[in-house]
Amino acid sequence: MSYHILSKYAERCGWTEEVQVDVLCEYVSNQQSDDAFEDFLKVKYEEYLADDNLLCRKCGSNVDTKGYCVDETCPYSDWPQEVELDDLYRNSRDVIEKKYGVKKRREE
Numbered sequence: 001m002s003y004h005i006l007s008k009y010a011e012r013c014g015w016t017e018e019v020q021v022d023v024l025c026e027y028v029s030n031q032q033s034d035d036a037f038e039d040f041l042k043v044k045y046e047e048y049l050a051d052d053n054l055l056c057r058k059c060g061s062n063v064d065t066k067g068y069c070v071d072e073t074c075p076y077s078d079w080p081q082e083v084e085l086d087d088l089y090r091n092s093r094d095v096i097e098k099k100y101g102v103k104k105r106r107e108e
């Protein structure tokens with residue numbers, strides 16, 4: 001139970017959640033298994049998308065299994081939920097795709 005161990009030390013050292021995340025990330029980097037870590041996170045992301053109760057962060061509509069909002073008038077019908085709304089309004093398609101490593105769904 002790694003989490004149990006972590007919380008024990010977090011308590012001892014008074015680590016905030018942010019510090020705990022840093023410690024975990026440092027541990028992961030030291031394992032030199034970034035690919036395995038990314039695979040793990042991808043599985044977590046798929047689980048997140050597979051959640052039927054997932055709602056769009058902007059309009060509250062349902063989000064399909066690919067992560068897009070079902071409301072065609074919503075900016076998130078073209079972009080995954082992880083993109084910040086601020087970026088959608090302020091940045092060009094190229095900037096957003098580069099920043100998040102995602103693709104816009106529809107061609108303009």
Ligand SMILES: [Zn+2]
Pocket residue numbers: 056057058059060061069070071074075076077
């Ligand atoms: Zn939406």
